[in-house]
Structure formats: structure tokens, C-alpha cells
Amino acid sequence: MNQQEGYADDVVKGFITWSMVWGLVAVLVGVLISFQIAFPQLNLPPYLTYGRLRPIHTNAGIFGWGIGSFMAFFYYITQRLTRTGIWSPGLARVQLWLFNLAIALAAVTLALGMNRSKEYAELEWPVASLVVVVWVIFAVNIVMTIVKRREEQMYISLWYILATLVGVAVLYLVNNASIPVSLTKSYSAYAGANDANVQWWYGHNAVAMVLTTPPLAIFYYFLPKATGVPIYSHRMGVIAFWSLIFMYLWTGAHHLLWAPVPDWVQTLAMAFSVMLIAPSWAAVFNGYFSMNGQWHQMRENYLVKFLIFGITFYGAQTLQGPSQSIRTFSAFIHFTDWVPGHVHMGTLGWVSLVLFAAIYYTLPRIYGTEIYSIRLANIHFWLVLTGQLMFSISMWIAGVQQAAMLNATNPDGSLHYSFMETMIEIYPYWHIRALGGVVYLAGLCVFLYNIWKTVAGAKTQGAAQPA
Amino acid sequence: MIEKKPIVFLLLATATILVGTVITMVVPFRWINDPKLAIASVKPYTPLQLEGRDIYIREGCNNCHTQTVRPLLSDVERYGEYSKSGEFVYDQPFLWGSRRNGPDLARIGGKYPDAWHVKHMKDPRSMVPRSNMPAYAFMNQPLDSSLSERKMKALNFPYTQADLDALKGKTELDAMVAYLQKVGNDIPWRKTGRAAVLGELKNPYQDNMSVLPEGKKLYSEHCAQCHGEGLKGEVGPDLRDMDKPDAAVFGIIYSGTQAGMPGFGDSLGKDRTWKVVTYIKSVHRR
Numbered sequence: 001m002n003q004q005e006g007y008a009d010d011v012v013k014g015f016i017t018w019s020m021v022w023g024l025v026a027v028l029v030g031v032l033i034s035f036q037i038a039f040p041q042l043n044l045p046p047y048l049t050y051g052r053l054r055p056i057h058t059n060a061g062i063f064g065w066g067i068g069s070f071m072a073f074f075y076y077i078t079q080r081l082t083r084t085g086i087w088s089p090g091l092a093r094v095q096l097w098l099f100n101l102a103i104a105l106a107a108v109t110l111a112l113g114m115n116r117s118k119e120y121a122e123l124e125w126p127v128a129s130l131v132v133v134v135w136v137i138f139a140v141n142i143v144m145t146i147v148k149r150r151e152e153q154m155y156i157s158l159w160y161i162l163a164t165l166v167g168v169a170v171l172y173l174v175n176n177a178s179i180p181v182s183l184t185k186s187y188s189a190y191a192g193a194n195d196a197n198v199q200w201w202y203g204h205n206a207v208a209m210v211l212t213t214p215p216l217a218i219f220y221y222f223l224p225k226a227t228g229v230p231i232y233s234h235r236m237g238v239i240a241f242w243s244l245i246f247m248y249l250w251t252g253a254h255h256l257l258w259a260p261v262p263d264w265v266q267t268l269a270m271a272f273s274v275m276l277i278a279p280s281w282a283a284v285f286n287g288y289f290s291m292n293g294q295w296h297q298m299r300e301n302y303l304v305k306f307l308i309f310g311i312t313f314y315g316a317q318t319l320q321g322p323s324q325s326i327r328t329f330s331a332f333i334h335f336t337d338w339v340p341g342h343v344h345m346g347t348l349g350w351v352s353l354v355l356f357a358a359i360y361y362t363l364p365r366i367y368g369t370e371i372y373s374i375r376l377a378n379i380h381f382w383l384v385l386t387g388q389l390m391f392s393i394s395m396w397i398a399g400v401q402q403a404a405m406l407n408a409t410n411p412d413g414s415l416h417y418s419f420m421e422t423m424i425e426i427y428p429y430w431h432i433r434a435l436g437g438v439v440y441l442a443g444l445c446v447f448l449y450n451i452w453k454t455v456a457g458a459k460t461q462g463a464a465q466p467a
Numbered sequence: 468m469i470e471k472k473p474i475v476f477l478l479l480a481t482a483t484i485l486v487g488t489v490i491t492m493v494v495p496f497r498w499i500n501d502p503k504l505a506i507a508s509v510k511p512y513t514p515l516q517l518e519g520r521d522i523y524i525r526e527g528c529n530n531c532h533t534q535t536v537r538p539l540l541s542d543v544e545r546y547g548e549y550s551k552s553g554e555f556v557y558d559q560p561f562l563w564g565s566r567r568n569g570p571d572l573a574r575i576g577g578k579y580p581d582a583w584h585v586k587h588m589k590d591p592r593s594m595v596p597r598s599n600m601p602a603y604a605f606m607n608q609p610l611d612s613s614l615s616e617r618k619m620k621a622l623n624f625p626y627t628q629a630d631l632d633a634l635k636g637k638t639e640l641d642a643m644v645a646y647l648q649k650v651g652n653d654i655p656w657r658k659t660g661r662a663a664v665l666g667e668l669k670n671p672y673q674d675n676m677s678v679l680p681e682g683k684k685l686y687s688e689h690c691a692q693c694h695g696e697g698l699k700g701e702v703g704p705d706l707r708d709m710d711k712p713d714a715a716v717f718g719i720i721y722s723g724t725q726a727g728m729p730g731f732g733d734s735l736g737k738d739r740t741w742k743v744v745t746y747i748k749s750v751h752r753r
Binding site for chain 1: 470471473474476477480481483484485486487488490491492495496498499500521524525526527528529530531533535537538539540541544545550551552554555556557558559560561562563564565566567568569570571591592595597598599600601602603604605614617618621622688689732734735736737738
């Protein structure tokens with residue numbers, strides 16, 4: 001059927017497969033470093049220390065799993081919403097292999113200690129240049145597909161896709177500006193507080209343009225597909241879209257509250273972060289209202305369960321985020337484990353749950369088969385949900401406890417605890433977090449097994465019935 | 468309407484994104500690192516310090532250690548003078564970090580003697596029990612200084628041939644320690660910001676044997692790493708048969724010394740400092 005409509009879905013298969021590989025790497029490394037924090041003997045210097053592995057974890061997660069699967073679904077969604085095949089399937093294939101090369105090079109160079117140190121922009125300039133090439137190919141291919149589309153109206157998902165393409169390009173180019181010293185070493189083009197301000201404009205908008213707009217594009221496409229009823233309000237989607245991409249870019253400096261960057265930049269960031277609740281929750285309510293009369297599907301349809309839990313975590317995330325952006329609260333919890341707890345609710349809860357649903361929906365259709373086991377999909381759901389909640393909740397408690405201890409004073413005004421006295425109290429929470437990671441990993445393995453059986457089943461089916 | 472015109476849409480979306488970008492990211496270049504905020508005593512890195520900084524970056528130390536002291540009581544009392552933008556003008560990249568798995572290092576320079584850092588880097592738990600920092604004993608390897616001159620040129624830092632020659636025979640650990648001793652130490656805050664001890668200094672626990680167990684516990688947590696178990700001395704001097712008056716010992720522990728001992732007033736407070744004083748004075752060679 002897909003072949004008849006001229007959709008190039010082989011490359012979608014490729015991106016989904018490889019994004020799952022990198023996702024597994026990200027979680028494996030994540031589990032390892034969570035154990036390293038609790039048991040420092042597990043650091044194996046020089047290559048396998050926490051300091052070198054943590055960037056591999058974040059890069060494999062955000063770029064390998066996140067961007068990899070976004071590329072898959074952008075191609076899948078764009079073809080269907082434009083009723084047009086990919087502009088150049090050949091280029092898309094080249095893009096897949098360059099993408100894999102970039103992620104593999106990233107993992108190797110980071111383990112070797114080639115690292116720019118700027119969070120989520122750690123890759124040295126040759127690898128970063130390769131990322132730029134991949135992105136340009138991707139953007140051209142998607143935009144050209146949209147330009148020659150056969151469906152005049154662009155559905156809201158395509159808006160988020162277009163915004164992602166330009167947003168990521170601007171962010172990545174500016175923050176990766178470097179002064180090269182050799183092939184493996186460069187220095188940031190900006191200095192001190194300027195570098196910090198550029199970095200967190202980038203860092204926070206990587207959250208916007210990588211971890212918000214792409215999953216929203218996917219959510220807006222797959223929720224109606226999964227439930228069989230249209231999205232509640234297109235108009236609310238329009239308002240939310242423009243206000244979201246307008247406001248997000250002001251908020252980077254909420255990562256720099258109390259740091260030596262101008263006060264007004266911090267205040268603007270704080271104000272816009274709070275204002276962002278509105279467009280974020282517009283998307284959440286758009287999801288919820290679309291479920292009117294359909295809530296029974298939460299029991300019957302595992303895809304809906306993934307999607308609605310995903311958007312719910314997005315809602316929680318976009319309330320917690322703005323609260324952390326307020327100076328007084330930031331003073332308390334910034335630099336503690338509260339923040340990794342927050343981040344992982346977004347990545348494991350929101351982004352990954354939506355991606356799981358999209359993969360469950362898409363792969364059987366591309367391979368012309370049914371999912372191998374809905375029961376396993378449900379087990380997968382409960383395992384990753386439990387693992388993620390163990391992670392986030394233990395880290396929130398750890399963060400509040402450590403912050404309270406760091407702030408405790410004696411009657412004479414001196415501080416009651418030394419840093420180490422506060423840190424050693426966090427070990428039990430780190431053990432729970434590591435255990436949560438293991439549960440999550442187990443869930444991921446169930447997912448991969450289910451997908452593998454689905455695809456393997458489709459192949460034997462195909463062999464049994466030659467066309 | 469624009470949902471039917473992808474190119475127009477793309478341009479509009481770009482413009483929308485650029486508003487906040489220009490106002491909060493581009494425009495601040497006008498004010499941040501303004502010459503008016505420069506601090507004359509802040510100097511660029513020497514080749515050895517820069518190599519140390521690059522090792523700090525290579526090992527990803529910034530994943531666990533921040534380098535900004537916020538103007539908050541719990542930060543300033545724990546780490547020292549709050550950070551100023553003028554202190555970072557030579558930092559490409561900045562290393563402020565985002566998470567304190569370990570303590571902030573913005574004021575680490577001059578806090579401990581070199582020997583403390585060497586022992587701590589090789590085996591963190593020998594100096595800080597229950598620390599979760601990886602051991603960096605492998606940094607004992609020779610420093611690769613083949614790029615040093617190009618690095619100094621790339622960053623426009625002044626250097627002499629003697630600076631470069633001095634790199635020969637150094638280890639990575641030497642460079643790391645040189646860097647750590649420079650961090651946050653370019654402004655003279657340790658002298659001016661030293662915790663002042665006001666009022667008459669009289670030990671409230673003099674001859675009070677009941678505080679000795681607590682004093683001993685505090686000693687083993689905060690002092691033994693440098694002065695050894697049993698006060699026999701290691702990085703710091705032997706403390707047995709201490710003949711200084713209680714008030715002088717209090718002053719040293721509370722405020723630190725120029726000789727390299729950090730002050731413990733911020734983390735111990737007066738009461739616990741007096742208990743440590745009482746314990747130290749009670750220990751004698753047999």
C-alpha cells in the first residue's frame with residue numbers, strides 16, 4: 001500500500017532502528033554512571049569515568065535516540081501530511097549513515113576526552129561540522145517535500161517540524177562557534193559570562209527545539225491516529241505554537257540565576273519561563289479535550305496510554321520547570337539532584353513515552369503486520385513508568401534534603417553542615433535512582449524484544465507469501 | 468493563510484525565534500565583559516595553568532563541580548567571596564557547571580597546599596572519606612605540551628619561551644594543581660575576606676573533659692586528612708604538645724593561615740571549633 005502511494009519508508013525503518021540502538025546505549029551508559037555516583041570504585045580511568053561518560057549518556061540520549069527517531073517520524077509524518085514521497089530518498093539514506101557516523105564518532109571522541117565542555121554541545125569541531133551537514137541535508141529534504149506537497153493545508157505537526165528545522169540550526173551554529181587549535185581541540189569563541197549566556201540560551205532552547213517541538217509534532221499526529229478522533233482545537237494549537245516558539249527563546253538565563261550575568265537578563269528569563277506555562281498547557285489541554293468521550297481507550301488502547309501519560313508528564317514538567325525558574329526557589333534547589341530528577345521526567349516520561357507510542361504505531365504498518373504482543377507492550381509501559389518515577393521522585397527528595405542541609409545554620413549564624421556532611425546523606429537516594437535505572441532498562445529490553453519479534457514475524461510472513 | 472505558504476511560514480517562524488534571541492543573547496554582549504567591569508588583578512592563564520584547565524575539561528570535571536559562588540549565604544559562607552563577571556574574561560569556555568555532585572571550586576585556589584591536591588587527585592578517599600570522586604592517579608603521566616604554544620596564540624595570552632620550557636618534565640597532575648591553585652585566586656579575597664573573629668576569645672570548654680569525644684570525632688572528619696590520625700602530622704605539621712594558647716589555635720582553625728591551611732570557621736562554626744581546640748590541646752606525646 002505504501003509503495004503504491006510512493007512513500008519512501010525504508011529510510012524511516014532505518015532511522016527507527018538506529019535510534020533504538022542509540023537509545024539502548026544512552027540508557028546503558030546512564031545506568032552505569034548512576035552506579036558510579038553511588039559506588040565510585042566503578043569508575044575505570046581514564047576512559048570510563050563519570051566525567052567522560054556523562055556527556056556520552058546525554059549525547060546518545062538527546063541526539064542518538066531523540067533526534068534519530070525525530071528524523072524517522074518527521075519523514076514518516078511529512079510524507080503522509082503532504083501526500084507526497086520524500087523529495088530525495090537517496091539523500092535521506094546518505095543522511096542516515098552520516099547521522100550514525102556522527103553519533104558513533106561522538107561516543108568515541110568523548111570517551112577519548114575530546115570535549116568542548118559546553119553541555120549538549122560537547123562535540124569537537126570536526127564532529128560538530130558533520131552534525132551540521134546532516135542537519136542541512138535533513139532540512140532541505142523536508143522543506144522541499146513540503147514545497148512540492150499535494151495537500152495544500154499544512155497540519156499543525158508540520159508547523160512544529162519547520163520550527164524545529166530552523167531553531168536547531170540557529171542554536172547549534174551559534175553555540176558551536178569555536179577557535180580550533182588542532183583537529184581534536186578547540187576553544188569557545190566567547191569568553192566567561194558571555195559564553196555562559198550563549199550556552200544557556202542554547203542549552204534551554206535545545207530543550208525547546210529538540211525535546212518539545214518534535215515530540216509535540218509527533219503527539220499531534222499520532223494521538224488522533226491512535227484514538228481515531230481529531231484533535232480538539234486547531235485554533236488552540238495555532239495560538240500555542242506561536243506563543244511557544246516566541247517565548248522559549250527568552251528563558252535561557254534561568255539556568256544562570258544568581259550568576260554574574262546581567263540582572264535584567266535573569267529577570268526576563270524568569271518572567272518568560274512563568275509565562276510559558278500557558279502555551280505548554282494549551283497543548284496538554286488540547287490532548288486531554290481530544291479524549292472527550294474517548295477516555296475508555298486508556299484501558300483498551302495501549303498507544304493512547306503511552307501518549308496520554310506522555311502529555312501528562314509534559315504538563316507536570318512545564319509546571320515544575322517554571323517554578324524552578326523563580327529566583328528564590330532556584331536559590332534553594334539549583335545545583336542539587338532535584339534538577340536531574342526534573343530533566344528525567346521530561347526525557348523518560350514525556351519524550352520517550354511519545355516516541356514509544358509512535359514506534360509501536362508505525363513499525364507494524366510499515367512492515368505490513370501487527371504488533372507481536374500487546375501484553376508485552378503493557379509490561380513495557382509499567383516498567384518504564386516505575387523506573388522513571390523511582391528516578392525522579394528519589395532525586396526530588398534528595399535535592400530538597402541536600403538543599404535544606406546546605407542552608408541550615410547554627411545559632412551563631414555559621415553553617416551547620418560541611419558540603420561532605422550533606423553529600424553522604426544522599427547515597428541512599430543514589431542507590432534508589434540506580435535501581436530505578438535498572439527497572440527502566442528492563443522495560444526498554446521488553447520493548448526492543450517486542451519490536452524485534454514484530455519485525456522478524458513480518459519478514460517470515462513475507463517470505464511465506466511471495467508476491 | 469500562512470499555513471498554505473511554507474516559505475513565508477518558515478521566515479515568520481525564524482523571525483519569531485530571533486526576537487528573544489536578539490534581546491537576551493545578542494544584545495547582552497554590549498554589557499557583559501564591559502571594560503568597566505574588568506578587574507585589573509585578573510590575569511590570563513600561564514601555559515602550565517592552561518594545560519591544567521584543558522585536562523579539567525578533558526576529564527569533564529565540570530560535570531560534577533561548579534565554578535560560580537552565588538551571592539547567597541549558604542554559598543558565600545561555604546565557598547568564599549561571590550563570583551564576579553570580571554573574573555571570567557579569560558575563560559574560553561566558561562566552566563560554571565550546572566550540578567554540584569562535588570563542592571563548588573570557584574574559590575579553590577589557595578585553599579589547600581599543593582601536596583593536598585596531589586594526594587586527593589590520586590586517591591580522593593584518602594583525604595575525604597566517603598567522597599565519590601573517581602581516582603585520577605593516571606595523571607602522573609608526562610604532560611603533552613606539543614600544542615601549548617598554539618593554544619596560547621589561539622587565545623591571545625601572553626607567554627615567554629621560559630614559560631614553555633618550564634613545561635618540560637611536568638606531569639598532567641602538576642598542570643592540574645597549577646590550574647586549581649589559580650582558580651578564583653586572582654582577586655585578593657582571602658586576605659580581605661578572612662573571617663574576622665571579634666570579641667574576647669575565651670575557650671568555653673577549657674578543662675571540660677566531656678567534649679573530648681566530640682572534639683576527637685570532629686578532628687578525624689575535618690583535620691586528620693592533613694594532620695594525620697593521632698595528630699602526628701602529614702601534609703600539615705605535627706600538632707601534639709600544642710603550646711600555643713587556646714585563642715591562637717582557635718584563630719588558626721577558624722580563619723586559616725597564609726601557609727596554606729584553609730579556614731574552617733564557615734563549616735565548623737565557633738562552638739565546634741572550640742571543641743576541636745580543646746581536643747587538640749589535650750593530646751600529648753607519651
